[in-house]
Amino acid sequence: MCPFIRFARLSFAAILIFAISITATPAQQQNTTPPAPVPAQILAAQKVFIANGGGELPLTLDFPDPTYNEFYAAVKSLGRYALAARPGEADLVFQVSCRWYVGPTTADYANYSYYLRVIVIDPKTGTHLWGFSEPIKWWLKGKSNARANYEEAMNKLLADVKALAPVPAAKQ
Numbered sequence: 001m002c003p004f005i006r007f008a009r010l011s012f013a014a015i016l017i018f019a020i021s022i023t024a025t026p027a028q029q030q031n032t033t034p035p036a037p038v039p040a041q042i043l044a045a046q047k048v049f050i051a052n053g054g055g056e057l058p059l060t061l062d063f064p065d066p067t068y069n070e071f072y073a074a075v076k077s078l079g080r081y082a083l084a085a086r087p088g089e090a091d092l093v094f095q096v097s098c099r100w101y102v103g104p105t106t107a108d109y110a111n112y113s114y115y116l117r118v119i120v121i122d123p124k125t126g127t128h129l130w131g132f133s134e135p136i137k138w139w140l141k142g143k144s145n146a147r148a149n150y151e152e153a154m155n156k157l158l159a160d161v162k163a164l165a166p167v168p169a170a171k172q
Contacts, residue, residue: 053097
């Protein structure tokens with residue numbers, strides 16, 4: 001057999017084996033760990049207290065940090081929870097905040113951004129049961145773009161809360 005043909009066959013076989021191994025790898029690496037349960041306090045909660053965890057929106061936006069007010073109104077409109085006036089009256093505390101994150105930087109790149117955050121707290125023990133963070137996309141086109149990006153992050157945060165503990169069938 002011609003050395004060129006032998007080389008071509010071996011090359012084809014090597015490429016075929018490589019291609020099969022690449023396509024088989026994702027199936028072998030699938031996570032088979034079952035999801036952990038949502039804490040019972042979250043699923044059973046009927047009354048929540050919303051705590052203002054503070055805000056750090058940049059002053060250059062010229063609008064006050066709306067995080068607490070908007071989150072409060074949105075949770076109220078969900079129909080999932082009654083709102084408590086004091087933490088001691090609630091089954092859960094949702095502490096909402098807007099934070100500034102500074103990550104690793106290089107000589108020519110600063111990794112910083114804003115994000116909205118909710119921490120779900122058991123008011124009886126003070127234990128953090130769950131948490132959500134949604135980044136606010138950086139804005140370069142002025143205040144209207146900043147506001148739209150903020151609202152997008154807030155909508156994602158509320159979707160996270162809704163997905164964690166859907167409205168019980170009895171309340172629908």
